[in-house]
Amino acid sequence: MKLELRGITKRFGSLVANDSINLTVQPGEIVSLLGENGAGKSTLMNVLYGLYQADAGEILVDDKATHFKGPGDAMAAGIGMVHQHFMLIPVFTVAENVALGHEPTKFAGQIDLSEARTRVKEISDKFGFNVDPDALVRDLPVGVQQRVEIIKALSRNAKTLVLDEPTAVLTPQETDELMSIMKQLASSGTSIIFITHKLREVKEVADRIVVIRLGKVVGEAKPTATASELASMMVGREVDLTVERSKKAPGEVVLSVSNISVRDDRGQLAVDALSLDVRAGEVLAIAGVQGNGQTELAEAIVGLRKLEKGSGEIKFKGANIEHKSVRHRLDDFLSYVPEDRKKDGLISEFTLEENLMLNQSYDDDRGAEFVNRGLINAKVLEAETEKAIKAFDVRTQGSKSLAGQLSGGNQQKLVLAREMSRPHDVLLVSQPTRGVDVGSIEFIHDQIMQERDDQQTAVILISTELDEVLALADRIAVMYRGRIVGIVSADATRETLGKMMAGIAA
Amino acid sequence: MAIEVTPGMFSSQQVKPSMKAGLVMAAFTLLTLITFGFGGNPAIVTFQLTEKGHALSVADFAVSSSGFALLVGGLMGVITLVATALTILKRVVPMWLSLIFGLLWVSALLGWLAAGNVVPVSFILSNAVVLAVPIILGALGGVISERVGVVNIAIEGQLLTGAFVASVIGSVTDNLWLGVLAAAIASAILSMALASLAIKYLVDQIIIGVLINLLVIGVTNFLYSQWLANDGQNVNYPGTFDVLAIPYLSEIPIIGPALFANRVTVYLCFILVPLVWFMLFRTKLGLRARAVGEHPLAADTVGINVARTRFWWVTAGGAIAGIGGAALSIGNVGAFGREMSGGLGFIALAVVILGRWQPFYVSAAALLFGFAIIMRVWANQVSPGIPTDFITMVPYVVTLIAVTGFAGKVRPPAASGEPYTKG
Numbered sequence: 001m002k003l004e005l006r007g008i009t010k011r012f013g014s015l016v017a018n019d020s021i022n023l024t025v026q027p028g029e030i031v032s033l034l035g036e037n038g039a040g041k042s043t044l045m046n047v048l049y050g051l052y053q054a055d056a057g058e059i060l061v062d063d064k065a066t067h068f069k070g071p072g073d074a075m076a077a078g079i080g081m082v083h084q085h086f087m088l089i090p091v092f093t094v095a096e097n098v099a100l101g102h103e104p105t106k107f108a109g110q111i112d113l114s115e116a117r118t119r120v121k122e123i124s125d126k127f128g129f130n131v132d133p134d135a136l137v138r139d140l141p142v143g144v145q146q147r148v149e150i151i152k153a154l155s156r157n158a159k160t161l162v163l164d165e166p167t168a169v170l171t172p173q174e175t176d177e178l179m180s181i182m183k184q185l186a187s188s189g190t191s192i193i194f195i196t197h198k199l200r201e202v203k204e205v206a207d208r209i210v211v212i213r214l215g216k217v218v219g220e221a222k223p224t225a226t227a228s229e230l231a232s233m234m235v236g237r238e239v240d241l242t243v244e245r246s247k248k249a250p251g252e253v254v255l256s257v258s259n260i261s262v263r264d265d266r267g268q269l270a271v272d273a274l275s276l277d278v279r280a281g282e283v284l285a286i287a288g289v290q291g292n293g294q295t296e297l298a299e300a301i302v303g304l305r306k307l308e309k310g311s312g313e314i315k316f317k318g319a320n321i322e323h324k325s326v327r328h329r330l331d332d333f334l335s336y337v338p339e340d341r342k343k344d345g346l347i348s349e350f351t352l353e354e355n356l357m358l359n360q361s362y363d364d365d366r367g368a369e370f371v372n373r374g375l376i377n378a379k380v381l382e383a384e385t386e387k388a389i390k391a392f393d394v395r396t397q398g399s400k401s402l403a404g405q406l407s408g409g410n411q412q413k414l415v416l417a418r419e420m421s422r423p424h425d426v427l428l429v430s431q432p433t434r435g436v437d438v439g440s441i442e443f444i445h446d447q448i449m450q451e452r453d454d455q456q457t458a459v460i461l462i463s464t465e466l467d468e469v470l471a472l473a474d475r476i477a478v479m480y481r482g483r484i485v486g487i488v489s490a491d492a493t494r495e496t497l498g499k500m501m502a503g504i505a506a
Numbered sequence: 507m508a509i510e511v512t513p514g515m516f517s518s519q520q521v522k523p524s525m526k527a528g529l530v531m532a533a534f535t536l537l538t539l540i541t542f543g544f545g546g547n548p549a550i551v552t553f554q555l556t557e558k559g560h561a562l563s564v565a566d567f568a569v570s571s572s573g574f575a576l577l578v579g580g581l582m583g584v585i586t587l588v589a590t591a592l593t594i595l596k597r598v599v600p601m602w603l604s605l606i607f608g609l610l611w612v613s614a615l616l617g618w619l620a621a622g623n624v625v626p627v628s629f630i631l632s633n634a635v636v637l638a639v640p641i642i643l644g645a646l647g648g649v650i651s652e653r654v655g656v657v658n659i660a661i662e663g664q665l666l667t668g669a670f671v672a673s674v675i676g677s678v679t680d681n682l683w684l685g686v687l688a689a690a691i692a693s694a695i696l697s698m699a700l701a702s703l704a705i706k707y708l709v710d711q712i713i714i715g716v717l718i719n720l721l722v723i724g725v726t727n728f729l730y731s732q733w734l735a736n737d738g739q740n741v742n743y744p745g746t747f748d749v750l751a752i753p754y755l756s757e758i759p760i761i762g763p764a765l766f767a768n769r770v771t772v773y774l775c776f777i778l779v780p781l782v783w784f785m786l787f788r789t790k791l792g793l794r795a796r797a798v799g800e801h802p803l804a805a806d807t808v809g810i811n812v813a814r815t816r817f818w819w820v821t822a823g824g825a826i827a828g829i830g831g832a833a834l835s836i837g838n839v840g841a842f843g844r845e846m847s848g849g850l851g852f853i854a855l856a857v858v859i860l861g862r863w864q865p866f867y868v869s870a871a872a873l874l875f876g877f878a879i880i881m882r883v884w885a886n887q888v889s890p891g892i893p894t895d896f897i898t899m900v901p902y903v904v905t906l907i908a909v910t911g912f913a914g915k916v917r918p919p920a921a922s923g924e925p926y927t928k929g
Contacts, residue, residue: 072809087804091800102808110789
C-alpha cells in the first residue's frame with residue numbers, strides 16, 4: 001500500500017507541532033523518521049493513526065484521499081501502530097490483547113478464545129516470533145511484549161506499520177532481532193515507518209531517512225550518510241558527538257556498596273546482594289536494560305529505600321551510612337540526579353529559584369546561605385540562581401519563572417546545576433540525557449567529565465543508553481535482575497555489553 | 507533468542523512470606539479455648555438444624571456449650587498449625603482454609619452465646635441471605651462501574667432510590683414487578699448523571715458520589731415526610747412478593763430453606779451474580795469493558811469507544827443497584843422507611859474491595875455481612891447479658907479473619923477513578 005501525507009499541520013494552542021509536513025511511503029519500503037524529542041514525530045504519527053485530527057493537510061492511501069476520525073478508521077485502512085509506550089493490557093493474555101477490538105465470538109457473545117489463540121499462533125509462527133498466546137502480558141519481557149504489539153497490528157492486516165521509538169526499551173540483542181523482523185516484514189510487502197532519534201539504527205535498517213526538526217521536514221538522506229551529517233541535520237548546526245576524555249589514575253575508594261539487597265514497591269527483590277566500589281575521579285557506569293533494579297539501587301544509596309534487613313551496608317569513606325537520613329547524606333557528600341526529573345527532580349509549579357534551594361533549606365547546610373534563621377534570603381537566592389542559569393546555560397525567561405515551563409533539556413540542566421553547585425564527593429546521575437536534545441546532551445556530558453577531571457568527584461552514572469555509557473565511563477558495571485553481571489573497562493565492545501545486559505557473564 | 511521468556515521479572519517465590527495469617531488464627535484459637543471453653547458455661551446448647559414442620563427434618567444437635575467450644579477450638583488449632591506450616595514452606599494459605607476457620611469460630615461463638623438455649627441455625631442462615639441481597643446487588647453495581655474505570659461511591663444513593671421508587675410505584679400500580687422495573691430505571695437514570703458528570707465533564711468521581719448520596723437522602727427524606735407519611739395507605743403500602751419455595755430443593759436440610767424458599771428478589775440476585783460474571787469475563791463486551799477499566803488509551807487505539815463503554819456499563823450497574831433497593835423495600839420490609847438503606851451502600855463499597863472486584867467473591871463477602879447483621883439481632887435476644895457492642899463487633903472480626911486469608915495486595919482495575927481525555 002502506498003501512503004502519502006500531504007501538508008499535515010497540527011497546532012496545540014500557539015505551538016505548531018507539525019508544520020505542513022509531506023511524507024510518502026512506498027509499498028515494502030522502510031522509511032525512517034529521524035528527529036529529536038519534541039520535533040513532532042509522535043504528533044505526526046498520532047495524526048496518521050487518527051488519535052489527533054490535523055488542522056490542515058490530507059492523508060492519501062493508494063492515491064485516494066481519506067479521513068481518519070479515530071484509530072478504528074486508520075486500522076481499517078491498513079495502518080498499524082506500535083506505540084512507544086505499549087498499548088497492551090498487562091492483566092490480559094496475549095490472545096486477549098490481540099483479539100481486543102475485533103474479537104472472534106461464538107454463542108451468546110462469548111469470546112472464541114481458541115480462534116483468538118490460532119490467530120496469534122499463525123502470525124507468530126510465520127515470522128518466528130515465539131510468543132505463547134496464553135501468557136499474561138505482564139509476565140513477558142518487553143522485547144516479547146513488543147512482538148505482541150506487532151502481532152496485534154498484523155492480525156488486523158496492517159499494510160503499513162508505524163514503529164514509534166521501538167528500541168528505547170530493548171537490549172542490543174533484542175534491537176538486532178527487531179531490525180531483522182523489520183527487514184523480513186518489508187520484504188513481504190509491508191511498509192514501515194520507523195521513528196527514532198538513534199542514528200546507528202537508522203543507518204542500519206532504513207531505505208530512506210526523513211529528518212524532521214521543530215515540526216518541519218528539513219531534508220532527506222540516504223542511509224549511507226554519516227552519523228554526524230545526520231546529527232547536524234537533526235539539530236541544525238554542527239555537532240560534536242565525541243567526548244574528550246583524559247587518561248588518569250583514579251583516587252581512593254569513596255563510596256562502597258557491599259552485598260546490599262533492596263525490594264521494589266511490589267515487595268520483590270530488585271537488588272540482590274549487590275556490591276560495587278566507586279573511586280574519586282572516576283566514572284562508574286551502571287549499564288543494563290531498564291527495570292533491572294537500577295532505580296532501586298539509586299534509591300537505596302540516597303536513602304529513599306530501606307536495605308533488606310541484615311543484607312549488607314553502604315559506606316562513605318569507610319563509615320557506614322545506614323543511620324543517616326536522606327537529608328544528611330545529601331548534605332554530607334552526595335549529589336543526586338534522579339531518572340525522572342519531572343516526577344522526582346523538580347517541582348514544576350515552583351520557580352527556578354525555589355527549585356534550586358529545595359535541598360539546601362536548613363541554616364546549617366554546607367551549601368549557599370539560602371536560609372538564615374529560618375527565613376529565605378531572597379537576595380542570595382536570586383544571585384545564586386542567576387549564576388547557575390548562566391553557568392549551566394539554562395534557557396529561561398528568568399529565575400522567577402516556573403520550572404514546568406522549561407523544555408526537557410533545560411529542566412535537566414537546572415537539576416544538574418542544583419546538584420553540581422552544592423559541595424559533594426559523590427555524584428549519582430540517573431539517565432542524565434533521557435529525552436534531552438542533542439545540543440544539551442553535549443553540554444551535560446562535558447559537565448560530567450569536568451566533575452571527574454576537575455573536581456575529583458566519584459561519579460556513578462546509571463544509563464540505559466550504551467552510547468552514553470561507552471563515551472563517559474572509566475568502568476562499566478552491567479546490571480541484570482538485581483545483580484552485577486560483571487564489571488568491564490571502557491574499551492569493551494558493544495557485543496560484550498549486549499550479552500551481559502541479557503545476563504550472560506563476559 | 508537472547509532472552510528467555512520467564513514469568514515475572516523476578517521470580518515470585520521471593521515475595522516476603524507473611525506470618526499474619528498464623529498469628530491472627532492463633533489469637534482466635536486461644537480466645538475460643540480460654541473464653542468459650544475453659545471459662546465457658548457447661549450448660550447444654552441445642553443447634554436446631556431444621557425448622558419445625560419441615561418435611562425432611564434432621565435431628566437437633568445438642569451439646570455442652572463449653573465442651574463444644576473446646577472441640578471446635580481444637581480443630582481451629584489444627585488449622586492454625588497447617589496455616590503456619592504453609593507459611594514456613596513459603597506457600598500461600600488458601601482462601602477456603604481461612605473461610606472454614608472463620609465458620610468454626612462463628613459456630614463456637616454461637617454455642618457460647620446460646621448456652622442453655624437454642625441456636626436456630628436455619629433461621630439465621632435464611633435471614634442472612636435475605637439481608638445480604640441488597641448488599642450483593644449494590645456491590646455488583648459497584649463492581650461493574652469500577653471494572654470500566656468509574657469509581658462509584660453512590661451505591662447508597664442508588665439503593666435508597668431503588669427502595670423508594672419500588673415502594674411508591676409498587677403501591678400506586680399495585681404491581682410489584684412494575685416496582686422492581688421502575689427501581690432499576692430510576693437508579694439507572696441516577697447513574698447516567700454520575701456517568702456523564704464523570705466521563706464527559708471530568709468532575710471528580712468521589713465528589714459526585716458523595717453529592718448523589720446526600721442529594722438522594724435529602725430528596726427521599728423530604729418526600730417521605732411530606733408525602734409518604736401522610737398518604738402511606740396509597741403510596742407506601744406495596745406489600746412484599748410472596749415467598750416462593752422451590753420444590754425439592756427447599757427441602758434440603760439446613761441450606762434448603764435459606765437458599766430456595768425466598769422472595770423473587772432473592773432469586774433475581776442468584777441469576778444476576780453469575781450473569782454479570784459471565785458478561786464481564788466470558789463475552790466480547792466484557793473484555794472490552796475490562797480493557798477500558800485497565801488501560802483506556804490502549805482500548806482507544808484498537809477502536810473501542812471509551813466514553814460510550816463506560817457510560818453504558820455504569821448505567822447498567824446502576825440498574826442492578828436499583829434492584830438491590832427494591833429488594834430492600836418490596837423484597838423484605840414491605841414499605842419504604844426513612845433512610846432505610848442505613849449504610850448498606852457503604853458496606854457494599856467495602857464488599858467490592860473485599861470481594862476483589864469479582865462477582866462471586868463479592869457475594870461471599872456480602873453474605874458474611876448479612877450473617878453478621880442477623881447475628882446481632884438474634885444474640886441480643888438469647889443472651890441479654892452480653893454487651894451489644896461486643897456483638898456489633900462480630901462482622902468486623904469475621905472480616906478480619908477473611909482478609910488474613912488473602913495473600914498479597916488486592917489490585918483494583920488499573921484505571922479505576924481515572925478520567926480519560928484525548929489529545
